Amino acid sequence: MQAQPIKVDKNGARYEALRRGFNQRWIAAPDYVVVATSKEDVATTLGTFLGNSSNATRRITVRSGGHCYEDFVCSSDVGVIIDVSQMNRVYFDASMDAYCVEAGATNWQATTQLYRASGRALPGGSCYSVGSGGHISGGGYGLLSRQFGLTVDYLYAVEVVTVADGKTPKVTVARKDSEDPALRDLWWAHTGGGGGNFGVITRYWFRGLPEPPAQVLLRSVAWKWEELQARPDLFKSLVRRYGQFFEHEQAGTLPHNMRAYTFRDMFTLLKLTHVSAGKVGLIVQLDGTRTDSPARLKAFLDYITEGFTTGSHTYVGETVLDRQMGEHSAQRESFIPTLLPWLTATQTLNESGPNRCGKYKSAYHTKAFTDEQIDAIHRHLTTGTYSNPDALLQVDSYGGAVNDTASDATAVPQRSSVLKLQYQAYWSWDKDADSNAVYDYRDAEKDPTIAERHLNWIRTFYEDVYHTTGGVPTVAAPTSPASTSPASTSAHTDGCYVNYPDTDLDDPVHNTSGQSAHRLYYKENYTRLQRTKQRWDPHNVFRHAQSIRLPGKNPGGSGAAASKTGE
Incomplete structure (x- = not known):
């Protein structure tokens, strides 16, 4: 006789932990959570749920790591959650x-x-x-x-x-x-x-x-916002030249002194934090088995920080990345270029950050930032009307081998971008709204303003950066893009990343481009x-707010959703 799946209902001590994921904004109230240990557990749970007519308007959802950025797994219409984390071989x-x-x-x-x-x-x-x-x-x-x-x-x-x-x-x-x-x-x-x-x-x-590679070369560096504020032109130059480096690297048009190098093994994360964080950060990883990696690292840093030092005067100096930035903790040890085994380095950079509330947005860029975009980035990171050291724009290097694959070979269509952006805002419950002497999700339910200022900031920021394309990073039309979508091509954008889901993309208040989330994700x-x-899935059993729609139909019926997350 087959063992029955493990059920944790509302009376179980594990229920509070299992009815939520990493993002504390989203708390579900399912009848129970099934901790599945086999495909048979999954099939049995699905059959039981679908066989109950009272579940006709509710969803059954799925969680692996629990990092879904929106309420696709944890929402008020969820009847059952299937947790597959024990299926981890x-x-x-x-x-x-x-x-x-x-x-x-x-x-x-x-x-x-x-x-x-x-x-x-x-x-x-x-x-x-x-x-x-x-x-x-x-x-x-x-x-x-x-x-x-x-x-x-x-x-x-x-x-x-x-x-x-x-x-x-x-x-x-x-x-x-x-x-x-x-x-x-x-x-x-x-x-x-x-x-x-x-x-x-x-x-x-x-x-x-x-x-x-058996070993990788790591370097982390930061620059003080105090110095960047004194020279906003140098902050803008950093952002501009960072994007230009990867645009030229992709096109094979780097300056002559760097054309002897290849950089496809180099991955970078530029942490453009809000000014209240005190510093802007950068993390770089290269193949450490190559003897030219220290020289390549120096060439890259010299390129993006041009003008930071002139003659004997330093306007913006390098400093230690000594604080949490987004999902990555302080990286003090790699301020000096550090050679580590790949697995050790991966452990060093393996971070999720603390459990808290968050809102995220994404964008692909096919070229460097425009001047208008850079001005908007600077404006919102230095605004005095908002203060949050846990708010930032992370700009990841992209391209290289990613762009060797055709856009229709996989379901990922963005195969010509050089930058991948993640807009991030994190916060915790900093107000005892229900006066019970503790902070928890009930405070946010009682007082929506706890989240409101963070949501307003990230939305306004994003929409300002892409204001020429309707507030989102639109994609060009598949034919004659220069004539049919001039705004998309001049903004150098190519849509959004489905693993950083953002329900604002389907809100006409926040997206006036005429391109839906599905267009932005999948082209x-x-x-x-x-x-x-x-x-x-013709009966739309598996659905969430941005799931694939049946041709010519609106979402409906019983449904399920699975966790989505990215880098």
């Missing part, structure tokens, strides 16, 4: 001739188990506790991606519990080389289509995984995703 599957990563494995589990056993790695994110289920299905990326591409560029097969008839769960394995075109579509949909759309993901298989790939949805 990582191993070589001889029957598939591929490496298997179960959906509940975190980035850190996948990293350590793959590397220690085989010397290979997924080019995934640096947030250790993010779950593979959402990270991979959305097209996850990380510090190895410029050198090796995205996680989904290596995806060979996926195991999904589907419910094509709306009531009978079926364990379905879809391969890149499946004979059935519908199965190939299902595989393809999981190479960037995002979680919560087609079924419950239980396992992934990968072929051809790369071997990361021309959306039609194939809809076709896959029609074949594998």
